[in-house]
């Protein structure tokens with residue numbers, strides 16, 4: 001029996017005992033017996049003659065120091081301990097490992113027919129014994145040797161410096177990366193691909209070769225990724241003044257990948273989901289996702305690679321910042337409001353849910369058992385909101401000054417979040433002392449706002465209280481520095497200038513205390529306030545708006561985001577009320593006021609179609625669950641369904657007119673065209689619930705000339721349980737059963753199928769020829785969508801859904817703990833449900849906890865959830 005996994009603490013950081021300045025790697029690639037030779041230059045960095053190198057799942061063949069066999073070594077469970085070392089030496093280590101047996105997809109593994117690597121966060125230690133920590137930066141030279149026919153392409157980071165043939169039909173290529181980097185940015189690929197090539201000239205005139213490697217036959221799906229890469233390179237030069245720093249940039253698409261993509265220096269490895277697209281296989285959403293992820297990984301070249309993280313507790317230093325950059329990229333290229341709305345939905349839904357779960361943690365965690373568990377919505381998405389708050393407080397100019405200083409100070413080194421705050425402070429002179437709490441405090445703050453109008457004095461007072469509920473990891477909370485963006489409107493819609501103490505003030509208020517009152521002068525009539533504009537901080541807003549005020553804001557607020565937000569607050573009021581109605585046996589009711597407001601938006605020719613589609617999208621069950629301490633999932637689901645049906649009845653003529661007016665003969669992915677399809681397909685989701693629904697959906701499926709419209713028809717058939725559902729599903733499966741990536745959309749529909757025997761369906765679907773639990777994309781599509789988007793069936797009172805989840809988790813624990821650990825999240829939130837369900841979920845968690853080979857990943861989450 002091995003010991004319980006140990007936690008690491010941020011406060012315990014110590015510099016490494018040794019530095020490794022150079023490493024020369026040789027890979028002799030074989031499916032089961034790959035031999036890795038690592039020759040490193042090592043220098044003592046502390047007064048120590050001992051060096052402990054990380055290593056897992058390796059078979060040690062030999063250790064030499066300065067050319068001599070080194071007997072002063074000890075092989076431990078997850079490390080190699082070397083002793084009696086000189087101050088400076090050359091270290092040669094030869095190890096063997098088995099790529100084909102590596103189903104965890106961490107380290108060196110096989111995806112389909114190709115060898116590839118995934119080293120972030122701590123995967124390099126599965127390749128060789130090494131100081132596998134991000135503050136050890138070395139220059140890499142990598143020689144890859146493999147069979148020439150099966151693996152014509154041999155790739156690694158940097159520039160190709162030599163190549164040649166070897167014995168037995170093998171060949172080799174040697175690569176050199178001039179930029180020192182931590183081990184997590186190492187990459188190697190060997191395989192047979194089709195290559196899409198292009199070129200880019202940077203702003204200083206460097207000519208860069210761009211190469212995208214895809215499975216044979218997929219070249220016609222690589223174009224959008226290339227366009228997105230070129231757009232990313234241009235955008236980073238224009239907006240941030242940052243250019244690329246090597247002569248070649250490669251992207252490889254693989255089918256077996258645990259996450260979205262990886263920013264390895266000069267050799268990104270991507271989940272094929274974020275590369276491959278054409279109009280027949282990908283939806284508009286897929287296209288936008290590809291643009292965002294290609295951008296994200298490219299932007300890491302500066303925020304992550306040139307300046308990396310000192311330790312993994314600092315992960316948000318690169319991830320929050322890079323998500324902010326990719327969000328800005330998408331917003332500059334497309335619709336800012338549409339992007340902002342999508343991002344805010346993620347924060348208010350799954351991120352807030354994470355904040356209130358047993359896994360709650362600050363964007364810079366203090367305690368970690370398995371680092372892979374901290375690639376979270378909090379670190380990424382809330383991390384990005386924190387960067388956005390700097391931007392809101394300092395403005396674009398101040399923010400860019402801070403970025404410039406950050407790069408001047410830290411280029412080529414491993415930095416901390418504190419370094420970033422200091423750069424922003426020193427570049428702008430703004431005091432960010434209190435702002436730093438955003439890095440250390442977990443949980444979602446609430447802003448409780450009240451207002452008072454004084455007609456005699458012509459003053460309007462806003463009182464703002466802030467508090468943060470205790471989280472699983474922290475009991476005591478302090479007041480944060482919250483940028484609070486507001487506007488006040490006169491009854492005719494005019495913006496009332498903000499005046500305090502006789503002076504005009506900026507619309508972003510600094511909320512810093514537990515309770516604070518802002519008194520505005522010269523307010524000649526009772527205003528309607530627009531609060532937390534642009535979602536200027538990741539907080540919950542409480543303000544007692546009337547229906548009339550919300551309808552007013554839907555019309556008169558000066559920006560799209562605020563108008564959308566008002567529509568969501570109006571819906572939220574009715575969802576809450578109707579949950580109570582349903583629970584007490586009454587009917588779901590909407591007011592005429594609400595229906596008129598939505599009709600107004602639908603008919604407003606001045607609004608962007610994409611925006612109207614967002615207004616017509618109800619909040620997710622996930623988000624609604626966050627409003628309650630304990631949620632009645634069946635009641636919420638019933639309310640959402642009734643609201644959909646009521647709106648479709650009340651607005652049928654308008655929805656139908658809009659639907660028919662937005663037909664486009666040709667498919668293109670311009671933002672206008674995407675917006676029109678989004679609205680048209682949103683209308684279809686409502687119309688599916690009307691009498692004409694079945695015919696409309698069949699007609700759309702039959703004439704669709706692109707995947708967006710095809711999937712929209714199937715989604716409508718699925719959620720409204722139309723009679724055509726089965727026909728459409730089997731037609732699609734016949735057509736695409738040989739293409740896992742395209743089938744993922746079909747698997748996701750099976751997972752979210754609201755039909756009564758959904759679980760039996762999901763189980764049967766697992767034997768579909770395109771399904772495999774070994775493939776993370778397939779698993780997430782089918783099982784993930786059942787757990788996360790089918791609340792009524794997953795939370796069935798019998799507990800069958802939970803038992804199924806438990807079975808799958810026990811299997812995944814053995815084959816791919818990272819995927820298991822992402823899949824378990826809905827079970828961690830058991831306290832959100834009634835006592836009976838809690839007991840059933842707990843039983844599954846207990847069963848997992850008692851497994852004798854429980855991986856660190858699940859161990860950390862299960863024990864957190866149960867220990868309370």
Ligand code: TRP
Pocket residue numbers: 118120121258259260261262263296297319372375
């Ligand atoms: N750094 C990657 C990104 O955000 C994240 C990533 C890719 C990752 N693959 C991983 C993290 C595997 C942990 C494990 O772009």
Ligand code: ZN
Pocket residue numbers: 296300318319322
């Ligand atoms: Zn990233």
